[in-house]
Amino acid sequence: MGPLRAREVAHSIFDVDYPRLWASGKRAVIFDLDNTLGERRTSKLHPEVSKLLVDLRARGFRVGVLTNRRWRSVESLVAELGPDVPLVRMAHKPSRKGYAALLGRLGVSAAEAVMIGDRTLTDVFGANRCGIHSIRVSGFSS
Numbered sequence: 001m002g003p004l005r006a007r008e009v010a011h012s013i014f015d016v017d018y019p020r021l022w023a024s025g026k027r028a029v030i031f032d033l034d035n036t037l038g039e040r041r042t043s044k045l046h047p048e049v050s051k052l053l054v055d056l057r058a059r060g061f062r063v064g065v066l067t068n069r070r071w072r073s074v075e076s077l078v079a080e081l082g083p084d085v086p087l088v089r090m091a092h093k094p095s096r097k098g099y100a101a102l103l104g105r106l107g108v109s110a111a112e113a114v115m116i117g118d119r120t121l122t123d124v125f126g127a128n129r130c131g132i133h134s135i136r137v138s139g140f141s142s
């Protein structure tokens, strides 16, 4: 497997087989923000996204968000996500630093995590170099 190759692909966050990931030992789902968890530059979660996050947490998954965006543009999202869904901003993906910080806050190892994102050179490459199972989505669609 090459470092730029996603371990799996899906149309959107709603098409990922989360029960299979759980069965394979995954315990945390990390989402990219722009064009993955919402539209580009989104500052509010769609209701169906909020529902998905609640469902994932009810299944036992830890959930986190890893974004290269800066603080001001994610402030309202951090409040909306709440304290149980950590968001690491200015992650400088594909740097390993942000991934490591978020894994620490989620309390899981790289092997227990999956990264879902729309960009190969940031989301996928960063996850692969950290040993995190990478899933590339085509984009956000509600």
Ligand SMILES: [Mg+2]
Binding pocket: 032, 033, 034, 035, 036, 117, 118, 119
């Ligand atoms: Mg993105």
